Amino acid sequence: xxxxxxxxxxxxxxxxxxxxxxxxxxxxxxxxxxxxxxxxxxxxxxxxxxxxxxxxxxxxxxxxxxxxxxxxxxxxxxxxxxxxxxxxxxxxxxxxxxxxxxxxxxxxxxxxxxxxxxxxxxxxxxxxxxxxxxxxxxxxxxxxxxxxxxxxxxxxxxxxxxxxxxxxxxxxxxxxxxxxxxxxxxxxxxxxxxxxxxxxxxxxxxxxxxxxxxxxxxxxxxxxxxxxxxxxxxxxxxxxxxxxxxxxxxxxxxxxxxxxxxxxxxxxxxxxxxxxxxxxxxxxxxxxxxxxxxxxxxxxxxxxxxxxxxxxxxxxxxxxxxxxxxxxxxxxxxxxxxxxxxxxxxxxxxxxxxxxxxxxxxxxxxxxxxxxxxxxxxxxxxxxxxxxxxxxxxxxxxxxxxxxxxxxxxxxxxxxxxxxxxxxxxxxxxxxxxxxxxxxxxxxxxxxxxxxxxxxxxxxxxxxxxxxxxxxxxxxxxxxxxxxxxxxxxxxxxxxxxxxxxxxxxxxxxxxxxxxxxxxxxxxxxxxxxxxxxxxxxxxxxxxxxxxxx
Amino acid sequence: xxxxxxxxxxxxxxxxxxxxxxxxxxxxxxxxxxxxxxxxxxxxxxxxxxxxxxxxxxxxxxxxxxxxxxxxxxxxxxxxxxxxxxxxxxxxxxxxxxxxxxxxxxxxxxxxxxxxxxxxxxxxxxxxxxxxxxxxxxxxxxxxxxxxxxxxxxxxxxxxxxxxxxxxxxxxxxxxxxxxxxxxxxxxxxxxxxxxxxxxxxxxxxxxxxxxxxxxxxxxxxxxxxxxxxxxxxxxxxxxx
Numbered sequence: 001x002x003x004x005x006x007x008x009x010x011x012x013x014x015x016x017x018x019x020x021x022x023x024x025x026x027x028x029x030x031x032x033x034x035x036x037x038x039x040x041x042x043x044x045x046x047x048x049x050x051x052x053x054x055x056x057x058x059x060x061x062x063x064x065x066x067x068x069x070x071x072x073x074x075x076x077x078x079x080x081x082x083x084x085x086x087x088x089x090x091x092x093x094x095x096x097x098x099x100x101x102x103x104x105x106x107x108x109x110x111x112x113x114x115x116x117x118x119x120x121x122x123x124x125x126x127x128x129x130x131x132x133x134x135x136x137x138x139x140x141x142x143x144x145x146x147x148x149x150x151x152x153x154x155x156x157x158x159x160x161x162x163x164x165x166x167x168x169x170x171x172x173x174x175x176x177x178x179x180x181x182x183x184x185x186x187x188x189x190x191x192x193x194x195x196x197x198x199x200x201x202x203x204x205x206x207x208x209x210x211x212x213x214x215x216x217x218x219x220x221x222x223x224x225x226x227x228x229x230x231x232x233x234x235x236x237x238x239x240x241x242x243x244x245x246x247x248x249x250x251x252x253x254x255x256x257x258x259x260x261x262x263x264x265x266x267x268x269x270x271x272x273x274x275x276x277x278x279x280x281x282x283x284x285x286x287x288x289x290x291x292x293x294x295x296x297x298x299x300x301x302x303x304x305x306x307x308x309x310x311x312x313x314x315x316x317x318x319x320x321x322x323x324x325x326x327x328x329x330x331x332x333x334x335x336x337x338x339x340x341x342x343x344x345x346x347x348x349x350x351x352x353x354x355x356x357x358x359x360x361x362x363x364x365x366x367x368x369x370x371x372x373x374x375x376x377x378x379x380x381x382x383x384x385x386x387x388x389x390x391x392x393x394x395x396x397x398x399x400x401x402x403x404x405x406x407x408x409x410x411x412x413x414x415x416x417x418x419x420x421x422x423x424x425x426x427x428x429x430x431x432x433x434x435x436x437x438x439x440x441x442x443x444x445x446x447x448x449x450x451x452x453x454x455x456x457x458x459x460x461x462x463x464x465x466x467x468x469x470x471x472x473x474x475x476x477x478x479x480x481x482x483x484x485x486x487x488x489x490x491x492x493x494x495x496x497x498x499x500x501x502x503x504x505x506x507x508x509x510x511x512x513x514x515x516x517x518x519x520x521x522x523x524x525x526x527x528x529x530x531x532x533x534x535x536x537x538x539x540x541x542x543x544x545x546x547x548x549x550x
Numbered sequence: 551x552x553x554x555x556x557x558x559x560x561x562x563x564x565x566x567x568x569x570x571x572x573x574x575x576x577x578x579x580x581x582x583x584x585x586x587x588x589x590x591x592x593x594x595x596x597x598x599x600x601x602x603x604x605x606x607x608x609x610x611x612x613x614x615x616x617x618x619x620x621x622x623x624x625x626x627x628x629x630x631x632x633x634x635x636x637x638x639x640x641x642x643x644x645x646x647x648x649x650x651x652x653x654x655x656x657x658x659x660x661x662x663x664x665x666x667x668x669x670x671x672x673x674x675x676x677x678x679x680x681x682x683x684x685x686x687x688x689x690x691x692x693x694x695x696x697x698x699x700x701x702x703x704x705x706x707x708x709x710x711x712x713x714x715x716x717x718x719x720x721x722x723x724x725x726x727x728x729x730x731x732x733x734x735x736x737x738x739x740x741x742x743x744x745x746x747x748x749x750x751x752x753x754x755x756x757x758x759x760x761x762x763x764x765x766x767x768x769x770x771x772x773x774x775x776x777x778x779x780x781x782x783x784x785x786x787x788x789x790x791x
Contacts, residue, residue, distance in 0.1 A: 063667065064666065064667055067667055068661050068667075071654070071657070071661055072661055075647075075649070075650075078649035078650070079649065082648075082649055446643075446645055447645070447647055449645075450641070450645040450647070451647075451658075452606075452630065453604070453606060453633065453637075453639045454633070454634065454639075454658055454659040454662070454706075455630050455631060455633045455634025455635075455659055455662045456630065456662065457627050457630050457631075458626065458627070458630075541607075542601070542606045542607075543597075543598070543601040543606050543607045
């Protein structure tokens with residue numbers, strides 16, 4: 001989710017017609033790419049079929065019953081290889097349809113995961129209740145921290161334990177070693193209430209650190225490098241925040257974490273953040289944005305705020321957010337630099353001692369990472385208490401709920417994708433395979449009858465036909481989903497090895513489950529699609545077939 | 551001793567509300583090792599009778615006993631098992647599987663029997679030797695002539711050493727020379743191997759190869775001609791189809 005979306009907190013300004021055009025364009029592109037991939041994978045498909053067939057041929061020399069069954073099984077492969085054009089077309093159709101299904105599934109799952117309410121760690125956001133964009137007084141941040149301090153110990157945000165820090169690549173706590181067991185032991189409601197007790201003192205220390213590590217504020221600063229005009233090539237969108245928010249993992253959702261950036265990228269990000277901490281005028285700009293505005297790391301820039309009128313910032317670019325991160329098109333600055341500029345505005349004699357009009361509305365969002373859903377609900381209840389956060393009124397929501405609200409206008413489209421388009425694609429897949437197998441069975445009607453005459457049981461004939469369908473289905477489903485899963489990764493690592501980087505492939509991550517779902521879907525589609533034709537073949541009436549033939 | 555006993559056989563089909571009586575009150579005995587030709591005009595019920603005897607269809611009424619086993623009461627899967635062991639079927643249009651070689655086509659019914667690989671191979675080779683096609687065993691049907699295909703079909707019919715061989719117009723799709731060869735082969739099976747053969751044919755010359763010709767008309771047995779010795783096709787002066 002692009003963080004700039006949070007700035008407006010409203011649905012994107014797209015009409016349904018535009019959505020339909022974009023959607024159709026993406027669909028056609030996806031179909032075209034899938035088609036190319038399907039055709040390119042045909043040799044793999046036939047090589048696999050041939051390899052399995054040759055494997056069965058080798059097994060035919062094995063002692064019975066393996067040898068015998070291998071001979072009967074070989075018939076399935078011979079039938080598939082009998083009409084290469086039809087088998088190819090069926091495979092290509094299944095490949096493309098599975099690819100489309102995977103694409104839609106990936107999109108729906110991605111959005112579903114994003115909007116799903118989590119039971120464990122909850123990223124919650126306080127924003128203005130009735131106004132978009134949210135603009136709150138900066139004092140709300142400390143007020144919110146104060147509210148958090150009133151929560152019972154079990155509901156307080158906890159500092160990261162040693163294990164979590166090691167896993168996330170976050171530096172050791174200023175409080176020294178913090179064991180997970182210690183947090184479990186101290187963050188309980190029946191903790192000794194005596195302020196002088198060592199347990200209570202340690203808890204207060206940890207709780208204060210917990211708030212520090214699990215709290216951040218965002219202020220949005222729009223700016224232009226040119227005071228007279230605002231264009232795509234000279235504008236900047238900055239997040240004003242405390243640099244510690246990056247190193248404590250609060251910006252993980254925005255792709256600033258060890259997992260997304262890799263060990264080297266994360267180390268570099270920490271180095272850059274250290275530079276930002278050294279001087280409040282140091283800023284970090286996304287790689288994509290740097291290219292657009294024609295700047296590079298090390299450059300000094302002066303920019304003019306568009307939403308903080310008459311405020312000018314003079315900064316040094318000390319680092320870049322990587323192209324793969326969600327901040328590649330944005331930038332970040334220190335919140336205290338924004339505050340000092342606002343203070344400077346009031347202190348400036350030419351402003352007559354008046355505060356900047358935005359001074360009391362410069363806090364856009366306040367984020368808190370709560371340990372679980374219950375603690376979030378406890379905090380939300382406190383925020384909503386009468387008398388608190390009422391000028392202007394604020395609300396507290398989970399990040400996923402906000403994303404959900406953002407996507408609300410499109411929920412019918414997503415519903416349609418999930419419950420109409422996906423089942424429709426599966427139904428088409430069944431029909432494609434069903435038609436192919438029906439044609440095949442019709443062509444071999446007399447052969448089925450002969451097999452029956454020779455003594456083949458109806459279920460044996462049925463199994464052979466279903467096996468043909470399932471083989472095409474499994475390969476179509478498997479190669480399609482595996483292609484969609486592995487190909488972008490191969491491109492990503494391949495291009496990385498030669499020093500080229502494509503942001504698209506860095507972000508294109510399908511869930512690993514598709515590796516199983518693809519072949520399983522192909523298997524199921526083959527089974528369903530072949531059900532009717534194989535049932536007909538099972539029931540073939542020999543005397544009638546030969547009466548027609550004669 | 552009769553290896554085929556047909557008693558009070560009735561067979562009817564329904565076409566919409568209409569009921570068509572195909573075979574009526576039919577009784578027939580075929581001795582072991584006998585070569586019987588079924589003749590009659592189109593629609594007389596010859597093929598229906600052959601299908602019933604081969605266990606491809608069930609009678610409406612009456613009984614059919616083959617080799618002491620009453621088949622009219624067997625279920626579909628029991629009939630399938632029974633057919634594998636007891637019936638060799640020769641088709642007019644050979645009906646070989648085009649994706650299999652001659653050897654594999656002949657071997658196909660043996661895959662359904664509990665038989666070792668060596669036994670299976672021996673039997674397939676024997677059958678192909680009998681039909682004189684051992685040198686073409688690796689050829690597919692598309693690479694064989696019509697007459698050769700029919701010989702493969704006959705080899706497939708005899709490979710399981712069945713109780714009875716049924717042939718439905720076995721020469722119907724062959725030229726005169728190939729037809730003679732196929733009939734000679736059937737005669738050879740009867741004379742040398744003692745096989746019981748029932749053959750449906752329209753061709754009177756082909757029928758003369760049989761020891762007995764059974765005539766059907768409108769679903770009833772109307773008479774039979776018995777010959778002391780069947781003539782081989784090559785011994786007959788002319789062959790006309």
